[in-house]
Amino acid sequence: xxxxxxxxxxxxxxxxxxxxxxxxxxxxxxxxxxxxxxxxxxxxxxxxxxxxxxxxxxxxxxxxxxxxxxxxxxxxxxxxxxxxxxxxxxxxxxxxxxxxxxxxxxxxxxxxxxxxxxxxxxxxxxxxxxxxxxxxxxxxxxxxxxxxxxxxxxxxxxxxxxxxxxxxxxxxxxxxxxxxxxxxxxxxxxxxxxxxxxxxxxxxxxxxxxxxxxxxxxxxxxxxxxxxxxxxxxxxxxxxxxxxxxxxxxxxxxxxxxxxxxxxxxxxxxxxxxxxxxxxxxxxxxxxxxxxxxxxxxxxxxxxxxxxxxxxxx
Amino acid sequence: xxxxxxxxxxxxxxxxxxxxxxxxxxxxxxxxxxxxxxxxxxxxxxxxxxxxxxxxxxxxxxxxxxxxxxxxxxxxxxxxxxxxxxxxxxxxxxxxxxxxxxxxxxxxxxxxxxxxxxxxxxxxxxxxxxxxxxxxxxxxxxxxxxxxxxxxxxxxxxxxxxxxxxxxxxxxxxxxxxxxxxxxxxxxxxxxxxxxxxxxxxxxxxxxxxxxxxxxxxxxxxxxxxxxxxxxxxxxxxxxxxxxxxxxxxxxxxxxxxxxxxxxxxxxxxxxxxxxxxxxxxxxxxxxxxxxxxxxxxxxxxxxxxxxxxxxxxxxxxxxxxxxxxxxxxxxxxxxxxxxxxxxxxxxxxxxxxxxxxxxxxxxxxxxxxxxxxxxxxxxxxxxxxxxxxxxxxxxxxxxxxxxxxxxxxxxxxxxxxxxxxxxxxxxxxxxxxxxxxxxxxxxxxxxxxx
Numbered sequence: 001x002x003x004x005x006x007x008x009x010x011x012x013x014x015x016x017x018x019x020x021x022x023x024x025x026x027x028x029x030x031x032x033x034x035x036x037x038x039x040x041x042x043x044x045x046x047x048x049x050x051x052x053x054x055x056x057x058x059x060x061x062x063x064x065x066x067x068x069x070x071x072x073x074x075x076x077x078x079x080x081x082x083x084x085x086x087x088x089x090x091x092x093x094x095x096x097x098x099x100x101x102x103x104x105x106x107x108x109x110x111x112x113x114x115x116x117x118x119x120x121x122x123x124x125x126x127x128x129x130x131x132x133x134x135x136x137x138x139x140x141x142x143x144x145x146x147x148x149x150x151x152x153x154x155x156x157x158x159x160x161x162x163x164x165x166x167x168x169x170x171x172x173x174x175x176x177x178x179x180x181x182x183x184x185x186x187x188x189x190x191x192x193x194x195x196x197x198x199x200x201x202x203x204x205x206x207x208x209x210x211x212x213x214x215x216x217x218x219x220x221x222x223x224x225x226x227x228x229x230x231x232x233x234x235x236x237x238x239x240x241x242x243x244x245x246x247x248x249x250x251x252x253x254x255x256x257x258x259x260x261x262x263x264x265x266x267x268x269x270x271x272x273x274x275x276x277x278x279x280x281x282x283x284x285x286x287x288x289x290x291x292x293x294x295x296x297x298x299x300x301x302x303x304x305x306x307x308x309x310x311x312x313x314x
Numbered sequence: 315x316x317x318x319x320x321x322x323x324x325x326x327x328x329x330x331x332x333x334x335x336x337x338x339x340x341x342x343x344x345x346x347x348x349x350x351x352x353x354x355x356x357x358x359x360x361x362x363x364x365x366x367x368x369x370x371x372x373x374x375x376x377x378x379x380x381x382x383x384x385x386x387x388x389x390x391x392x393x394x395x396x397x398x399x400x401x402x403x404x405x406x407x408x409x410x411x412x413x414x415x416x417x418x419x420x421x422x423x424x425x426x427x428x429x430x431x432x433x434x435x436x437x438x439x440x441x442x443x444x445x446x447x448x449x450x451x452x453x454x455x456x457x458x459x460x461x462x463x464x465x466x467x468x469x470x471x472x473x474x475x476x477x478x479x480x481x482x483x484x485x486x487x488x489x490x491x492x493x494x495x496x497x498x499x500x501x502x503x504x505x506x507x508x509x510x511x512x513x514x515x516x517x518x519x520x521x522x523x524x525x526x527x528x529x530x531x532x533x534x535x536x537x538x539x540x541x542x543x544x545x546x547x548x549x550x551x552x553x554x555x556x557x558x559x560x561x562x563x564x565x566x567x568x569x570x571x572x573x574x575x576x577x578x579x580x581x582x583x584x585x586x587x588x589x590x591x592x593x594x595x596x597x598x599x600x601x602x603x604x605x606x607x608x609x610x611x612x613x614x615x616x617x618x619x620x621x622x623x624x625x626x627x628x629x630x631x632x633x634x635x636x637x638x639x640x641x642x643x644x645x646x647x648x649x650x651x652x653x654x655x656x657x658x659x660x661x662x663x664x665x666x667x668x669x670x671x672x673x674x675x676x677x678x679x680x681x682x683x684x685x686x687x688x689x690x691x692x693x694x695x696x697x698x699x700x701x702x703x704x705x706x707x708x709x710x711x712x713x714x715x716x717x718x719x720x721x722x723x724x725x726x727x728x729x730x731x732x733x734x735x736x737x738x739x740x741x742x743x744x745x746x747x748x749x750x751x752x753x754x755x756x757x758x759x760x761x762x763x764x765x
Contacts, residue, residue, distance in 0.1 A: 260737030
C-alpha cells in the first residue's frame with residue numbers, strides 16, 4: 001500500500017545483500033526466512049484466515065427463521081443500496097476531507113518548528129505534543145465526552161458564567177466536528193513524530209548551501225524541507241485515510257452521551273459492529289465489512305496515484 | 315472460555331443420572347433430546363441423585379454480590395460448585411456468541427424478560443417444567459408468569475420485576491403549589507404550570523433513548539404492540555388506538571419544550587436528577603433504590619406514588635425491566651442447573667435476600683407480602699414505605715404483555731426512529747410510524763410472517 005513511500009525512503013528495506021560466497025548466502029537466506037516466519041504465521045492465522053472466513057460468510061444469508069441459505073452476492077447488493085451504510089461512508093468522507101488536512105498541517109507545523117532548532121525545551125515540547133497519542137482512544141473519548149458535556153462540562157459552565165448559551169458539542173450539528181477534534185488531538189503528535197524523523201534525515205549540507213545562497217528559515221522550509229517530506233506526508237495521509245474510515249471508538253463511546261445523535265450507522269465500522277452483535281446479522285455484517293475494506297483500498301490507492309501524478313508533473 | 319472441565323466425576327454423574335432415570339420407570343430420556351411433545355417430569359429420585367453428585371455449574375449474572383446467595387446454595391448442596399461470572403455490558407453478546415459457537419455458554423444465565431423470546435426462538439433455553447418449575451407458577455402474578463412460559467413450557471424463573479410508578483420531589487412540587495398528579499391530564503397541566511414557573515427546570519424528562527420506558531407506558535395504556543407465537547409469526551402493532559393515545563399525549567409536551575428530552579442514564583441525566591432540574595421521574599420499582607445511590611444528597615426530599623392514570627377509577631400500571639434466571643439447553647447438568655434457578659428465586663431465604671440485600675424488586679408474591687420487605691421505611695423517601703407502595707402497584711400491572719424474538723433490534727431501531735423524533739422534538743406520531751416500518755421490514759427480512 002505504501003510501497004512508494006517505503007522504497008523511496010528505505011535503505012532498511014534491503015534485507016539481503018548479495019554475497020560472493022554461496023554457502024553464507026544460503027545460510028543468510030534461511031536465517032532471514034526464519035526471522036520473518038513468525039510474522040507470516042500470525043499474519044496467516046490472524047488476518048488471512050479470518051478474512052477468507054468472513055468472505056465465505058458474506059455469501060450466505062442466515063435468517064432467524066429459515067436458517068442459512070446461499071445468497072451469492074445478495075448481501076453486497078443489499079449493502080450498496082443500504083442508506084445507513086452509504087450515509088456512514090459519506091460522513092467518513094466528509095470527516096477525512098476536513099480532518100486529515102487540518103491534522104497533517106498542524107503536525108507539519110509542529111515538526112518544522114521543532115526542527116528549526118529555535119525552540120527552547122525542545123524535548124519537553126515534543127513529548128507534550130506526542131503525549132495525547134499515548135492516551136488510549138477509549139480514555140480520550142471518555143475525557144472529551146466529559147469536557148463536551150452540555151450541563152456539567154467545563155466549556156458549558158464557562159460559557160454560562162459569561163452569560164452565553166452552552167455550545168452544543170454533542171448536538172447533531174456539532175457532533176462530527178467534536179469527533180474530528182478528538183481524533184486530531186489524539187493523532188497530531190504521532191504524525192508529527194513521523195514528519196520530524198523524516199526532517200532529521202535531510203542532509204544538513206543542503207541547508208548550509210541554501211543559506212549561502214541567502215535563503216531564510218521560511219524559504220528553507222518551503223523549498224527544501226517540505227519537498228523532502230513528500231514521502232512521509234504521503235505515508236501519514238494514507239495512514240490517516242485508513243484510520244479515518246475505521247472510526248469506531250469515538251462515536252461508540254460518545255453514543256452513550258448522545259444516543260439519538262449517533263445512530264447505529266454513524267460510521268461504517270460502528271454499523272458493522274451493530275449489524276453483527278445487535279441485529280445478529282453476521283453474514284450481512286461480513287459483506288459490509290468487505291465493502292468497507294474495498295472502499296479503503298480504493299481511497300488509499302487514489303491518494304497514492306494523486307501523489308504520483310503530481311510528482312510526474314513537477 | 316470452556317467452563318466444562320471434563321472430570322472423571324462428571325462422567326460418573328452422567329451414568330448415575332441415566333441409571334436413576336431408567337429406574338424411575340416411564341420417565342424415559344426426559345429433555346435430553348429436544349422433542350416437541352411436553353417432556354415428562356424428572357423424578358425426585360433423579361433430582362436427589364443429581365444434587366448429591368459432584369458437579370460444576372457456571373452462572374452468568376450481573377447482580378452484584380449474588381455470591382452471598384450462592385454460598386447458601388453450596389452450603390445446602392455441598393456437591394455442587396457454582397462459578398459466578400459477571401460478563402458486564404457484553405452479557406448478551408457473549409451469550410449469543412457462545413451459543414452460536416456451540417461451546418463456552420454457561421449452564422445458568424440471567425436474562426431479561428424481553429429477551430427471552432430471542433433465546434427460545436433459537437431453541438437455546440431448557441424447558442424447566444419437567445424439573446419442577448411448573449409448580450412455581452402459583453408464586454407469581456399472571457403478568458409475570460406469562461412472560462416466562464409458553465403453554466406448558468417454562469423457559470425461565472422470574473427473579474425481579476419493574477412495575478412502574480412515579481417518583482417526585484416533594485419539596486419542589488409543594489414549592490410550586492402542585493400536588494402529585496393522579497391522572498395523565500393533571501400531569502400535563504402540572505408539567506406546563508411547573509415549566510412556566512421554572513424556566514430552567516422541567517417537571518420531568520422524557521428520554522428518546524429508552525425504548526424500555528416507552529414500552530412500559532404503552533403497556534400501562536393497554537397497548538399490546540408485540541407478539542410472537544413461538545414459531546414463525548410475529549405481531550407488530552404500534553398503531554393501535556392505545557399506542558396512539560400515549561404518543562399523542564407526549565407529542566405536544568415534547569414539541570412545546572415542556573418536558574426535557576435528555577437521554578437517560580447519562581452524565582447529563584444523573585446531574586439533572588441530583589440537582590433538581592427534573593421534579594419527577596416515571597420509573598420502575600427498581601428506580602427508588604437506584605435513585606438513592608445516584609442522588610444521595612437529596613435524601614428525604616423524594617416520594618413515591620403510582621403512575622398517573624388514564625382512567626382514575628381503574629388504576630393500572632406497566633412494567634419496565636426486571637430479569638429472570640434461565641438454563642441453557644447446552645448444559646451438561648440440566649437437573650442441577652434447573653434446581654439452582656428454582657432454588658435461587660423460589661426459596662424464601664435467598665429470594666428475600668435478593669430483595670433486601672441486592673435490592674432487586676421481587677417478582678415472587680410471597681416476598682411481596684413479607685413484612686420483612688414491605689414494612690421497611692425509607693429515609694430517602696421521608697420515611698415512606700416505598701416497597702409497600704410498589705408492591706401494591708405490582709398487583710395492578712395489566713397481564714398478557716409479550717415480546718418480539720428480536721428486541722435487541724427493536725430497541726436499537728427505536729433510537730433511530732421514535733427516539734430521534736423525541737430528541738429533535740419533531741412529530742412523535744411520525745417517529746412511531748417509522749419504528750413500525752423498521753420493525754416490519756426487519757421481521758420480514760428475517761423470515762418471520764408479520765401479522
